[in-house]
Amino acid sequence: MSTRSRSRRSPTAAARSLSTAARSLSRAILAWYGARPLHLLALLAAFALAGYALRAVVAAHQWRGFAVWFIVAIIGHDLLLFPLYSLADLSIRRLLPRWARGGTAGPGAAGAGRSLVPVINYIRVPAGFALLLLLVWFPLILGLSAVTYRRASGLGTDPYLWRWLAVTGVMFALSAASYALALRRASVRARRAPPGADPNLPGKTSVL
Amino acid sequence: MARGTPAQRAVAAVRGAWRAAARTAHRAGAAVRRSAAAARGAAVRQPPGPFQPGFWRSPLRGRWLTSLLGLVLLVGLPVIAITGLLSYAAYNPRLQGNDETPGAPLLKFFLFSWPTHPAWLYRLDQGVHVTLGLALLPFVLAKLWSVLPKLFSWPPVRSPAQALERLSLIMIVGGVLFEFATGILNIQDFYVFPFSFYTAHLYGAWVFIAGLIVHVALKFPKMMAGLRSRSLRRELRTPLAATQPEAPDPAGLRAADPAPPTVSRRGLLVAVSGASLTLAALAVGQSIGGWTRRTALFAPRGLSAVTPGTLPVNHTAAAARITAAATGPAYRLVLTGRRTVSLTRHELMALPQRTAVLPLACVEGWSYSAAWTGVPLAELARLVGIANPSAALVESLQQAGSFRSVTLSAGQVSDSRSMLALCLNGVDLPPDHGYPARTIIPAAPGVHNTKWVGRITFMAAQ
Numbered sequence: 001m002s003t004r005s006r007s008r009r010s011p012t013a014a015a016r017s018l019s020t021a022a023r024s025l026s027r028a029i030l031a032w033y034g035a036r037p038l039h040l041l042a043l044l045a046a047f048a049l050a051g052y053a054l055r056a057v058v059a060a061h062q063w064r065g066f067a068v069w070f071i072v073a074i075i076g077h078d079l080l081l082f083p084l085y086s087l088a089d090l091s092i093r094r095l096l097p098r099w100a101r102g103g104t105a106g107p108g109a110a111g112a113g114r115s116l117v118p119v120i121n122y123i124r125v126p127a128g129f130a131l132l133l134l135l136v137w138f139p140l141i142l143g144l145s146a147v148t149y150r151r152a153s154g155l156g157t158d159p160y161l162w163r164w165l166a167v168t169g170v171m172f173a174l175s176a177a178s179y180a181l182a183l184r185r186a187s188v189r190a191r192r193a194p195p196g197a198d199p200n201l202p203g204k205t206s207v208l
Numbered sequence: 209m210a211r212g213t214p215a216q217r218a219v220a221a222v223r224g225a226w227r228a229a230a231r232t233a234h235r236a237g238a239a240v241r242r243s244a245a246a247a248r249g250a251a252v253r254q255p256p257g258p259f260q261p262g263f264w265r266s267p268l269r270g271r272w273l274t275s276l277l278g279l280v281l282l283v284g285l286p287v288i289a290i291t292g293l294l295s296y297a298a299y300n301p302r303l304q305g306n307d308e309t310p311g312a313p314l315l316k317f318f319l320f321s322w323p324t325h326p327a328w329l330y331r332l333d334q335g336v337h338v339t340l341g342l343a344l345l346p347f348v349l350a351k352l353w354s355v356l357p358k359l360f361s362w363p364p365v366r367s368p369a370q371a372l373e374r375l376s377l378i379m380i381v382g383g384v385l386f387e388f389a390t391g392i393l394n395i396q397d398f399y400v401f402p403f404s405f406y407t408a409h410l411y412g413a414w415v416f417i418a419g420l421i422v423h424v425a426l427k428f429p430k431m432m433a434g435l436r437s438r439s440l441r442r443e444l445r446t447p448l449a450a451t452q453p454e455a456p457d458p459a460g461l462r463a464a465d466p467a468p469p470t471v472s473r474r475g476l477l478v479a480v481s482g483a484s485l486t487l488a489a490l491a492v493g494q495s496i497g498g499w500t501r502r503t504a505l506f507a508p509r510g511l512s513a514v515t516p517g518t519l520p521v522n523h524t525a526a527a528a529r530i531t532a533a534a535t536g537p538a539y540r541l542v543l544t545g546r547r548t549v550s551l552t553r554h555e556l557m558a559l560p561q562r563t564a565v566l567p568l569a570c571v572e573g574w575s576y577s578a579a580w581t582g583v584p585l586a587e588l589a590r591l592v593g594i595a596n597p598s599a600a601l602v603e604s605l606q607q608a609g610s611f612r613s614v615t616l617s618a619g620q621v622s623d624s625r626s627m628l629a630l631c632l633n634g635v636d637l638p639p640d641h642g643y644p645a646r647t648i649i650p651a652a653p654g655v656h657n658t659k660w661v662g663r664i665t666f667m668a669a670q
Binding site for chain 1: 353367398415479505520
């Protein structure tokens with residue numbers, strides 16, 4: 001019976017039943033998949049595009065090295081570079097005396113007669129930049145590409161190590177100078193402030 | 209037997225199938241939800257270390273910071289991608305033998321005949337590509353730092369949608385790191401990768417672009433909401449002493465238990481921007497040239513390439529195994545067209561010469577401008593009876609290696625500034641710059657300016 005009654009429906013009814021079915025499918029996808037169908041379509045389209053590009057790498061017989069480097073890039077950053085720089089940062093903080101770390105108890109953490117300005121960021125910034133320079137230019141700084149670099153350019157890699165040391169030195173020197181300035185400003189403020197007032201607030205503080 | 213029209217039968221069949229699918233999906237979805245809920249409920253069973261929410265303590269992480277870093281990359285990375293794709297177009301890969309990266313024809317929809325005007329087009333394109341790449345590295349690292357706790361979120365999978373989205377991050381995170389790593393190693397001639405740079409850097413870029421597009425599509429509203437959650441102007445006025453953690457967000461970017469800050473949010477932004485500007489400033493001189501080359505302390509053709517009377521090269525005569533015998537009195541340039549002509553360097557010097565100041569720009573980002581003197585290519589084509597060349601194959605004396613030959617387009621051959629150069633800045637070409645003769649093509653990538661040219665074959669227009 002039901003099949004016969006359905007067969008007598010008008011085209012509008014068919015369209016309506018189609019849209020009802022589409023809604024129920026959409027709901028089903030939301031329930032099962034956890035997002036709207038468009039989310040799924042967008043991701044599938046992206047995977048299709050990437051897969052299409054990778055076909056050319058496979059065709060060039062280079063997919064093995066490509067895949068290894070792709071995965072090593074992720075692991076190298078997330079599970080090697082990141083833990084290493086985090087550990088370095090933690091170590092600097094642990095090695096510094098409490099007053100120099102900053103962030104311990106906010107204003108007033110510095111004891112009487114001690115520095116008013118934590119030194120931590122004046123080490124972090126130049127050290128971080130020196131390591132970033134090394135991260136980018138290590139083939140030239142360490143002379144690892146010396147042979148191919150000379151074949152290409154006719155130049156040697158020797159100057160890069162000295163330049164790196166010089167830039168690192170300049171960074172630390174600038175940092176030390178700005179630390180001295182910050183100390184001076186802080187001590188002037190401390191002297192001017194009425195007794196019992198917070199020596200770090202208000203007034204101009206370091207940009208960091 | 210017939211149950212209605214074919215269209216109605218189809219509707220009924222589709223409805224039936226969808227109902228069945230919906231029932232299955234509903235059951236499967238319920239199972240996933242049950243397991244996810246079980247995992248959420250069992251917080252104590254989270255693995256130790258980074259999987260514990262209390263492990264991540266930086267007070268600066270939060271949706272505003274991540275959104276701001278994301279915005280910088282959203283502006284910068286597409287510029288790098290587009291300049292990179294344009295650089296591929298600059299090689300005129302549709303011409304015979306020019307494509308370093310065959311395959312994937314659909315991804316080459318944007319190719320066009322690379323123009324010769326303005327002459328600095330490729331110089332600008334690659335200068336931006338490489339310098340901006342260096343400048344964005346600190347932002348890439350900062351952005352990854354800001355979202356790293358999410359890598360260890362537990363349970364690792366909450367729904368199929370989330371699983372697929374996490375999987376898609378391989379394209380954008382792997383892609384950006386892969387592209388930056390291969391690009392940065394390549395400009396230093398550190399060829400440690402087990403693949404062709406051109407193939408890997410181009411198709412790696414497409415994987416990255418796929419990941420970037422879908423990431424932006426899914427995250428853009430969240431980024432905008434994140435940006436609105438705090439005022440940049442106020443952040444830039446907030447010193448360390450007044451720095452507070454961001455509000456907790458649904459995505460869990462903010463630490464569950466933030467430590468007291470040791471640096472202000474503006475301090476972090478100033479450090480990242482400063483690192484970005486300094487990296488770029490220490491390299492950009494190699495692209496601008498002139499006196500600024502001396503400021504490029506960290507650039508493969510920066511300060512190191514400053515020696516009075518010389519200009520940088522991408523390949524030395526020694527590396528190309530160009531012998532003195534091949535470039536001495538026995539040298540002949542063979543021109544082929546409707547007839548073949550063989551010329552000594554002396555005979556070339558006797559032909560009408562023209563001088564043009566044109567830049568030479570390498571794919572590695574460095575470039576310089578110089579005065580080149582030589583015979584226009586169109587003139588050489590006429591010598592062999594071709595008035596209207598459609599293309600030219602330029603071959604080097606170099607026996608092996610990439611780019612020992614290149615096909616030039618009709619536009620490149622017929623540009624009046626395209627020439628077979630014999631002199632550089634008023635003196636004979638130095639051996640490393642292609643003595644006895646080299647081509648100079650306005651706006652072409654450096655390697656398409658063939659050095660030590662031994663043969664040019666001109667093709668006539670049909």
